[in-house]
Amino acid sequence: MRSAEDRYRHGDLDFEAAVREVTGVDVDREFFARIVRGLAVKDPAGLTLSEHDVALLTESGLVTDSAAATAARVDRDIRMQDLVHSSLSVADAAARLGVSTARIRQRLADGTLWAFTSGHNRLLPPAQFTATGGVPHLEKVMPLAAKDLHPLTVQALLTEPQPSLVMEGRPVSIVAWLTGSAGTAQEIEQVADVITTAVWESA
Structure with a gap:
């Protein structure tokens, strides 16, 4: 064709x-x-x-x-x-995580979830969520992602393979790494380093 x-x-x-x-x-x-x-x-x-x-x-x-x-x-x-x-509204995120909208707003305030403004709405990039809940351990590293990052940067940061995160011999995304990890301090630190570097490079 x-x-x-x-x-x-x-x-x-x-x-x-x-x-x-x-x-x-x-x-x-x-x-x-x-x-x-x-x-x-x-x-x-x-x-x-x-x-x-x-x-x-x-x-x-x-x-x-x-x-x-x-x-x-x-x-x-x-x-x-x-x-x-494709992003989730505050209400959508609350339903996905099984919590109140007030809890989502609290998590946005403390940085454990990340959102951007579109029109009059606050939207949460979908990479932060699985089909049935949240990405495991993500709340431990999301506070490192600056609130002024571009939404596309955040989505790409979470979903694109990272050279320093290697599973079974190949680079994987932050989401894949966290989903497949036990959430040990060392595993979380590796992700934290990736996010910190991305924020520094975008400054």
Whole structure:
């Protein structure tokens, strides 16, 4: 089967469908309208990207490529939309953990759960939860994650393989590490080091 890019180039697939197929996210015309509106607003440097995105593009040698910069921004916006849709509300989190909404707010205040604001809502990235509850031992390390981290950074930090966390000969994510560990002081310390390093690098 031809790739989405090839079918788009030949007019067999419209842009929205191509992006939907490549990203797996159900994007619509209104979403792209917001992106178009956002792209019309340039910062003084002429590149409306976060410092993190600019750093990544600079490292790859693509920072002067306007198409690559736009693609990076669109990709970030799509991933953010997907995260907003998949995150849990305070009420959802309370139901998932079998506690009151007051208890969730208390945990957000003490940092054992992490949330971001979207509109008027506080949303909790889904990586903090399993299908039936919370990720084991996560409350011991989440207070190390700064509240001003980008939500995508937090989600990626928890779900992407970390070189220093190795199980059965391969790197695993923080969530996989904590789920498969006994929660010993040494195992928790390894995760704490990963989070502390990520926070330091994002500062």
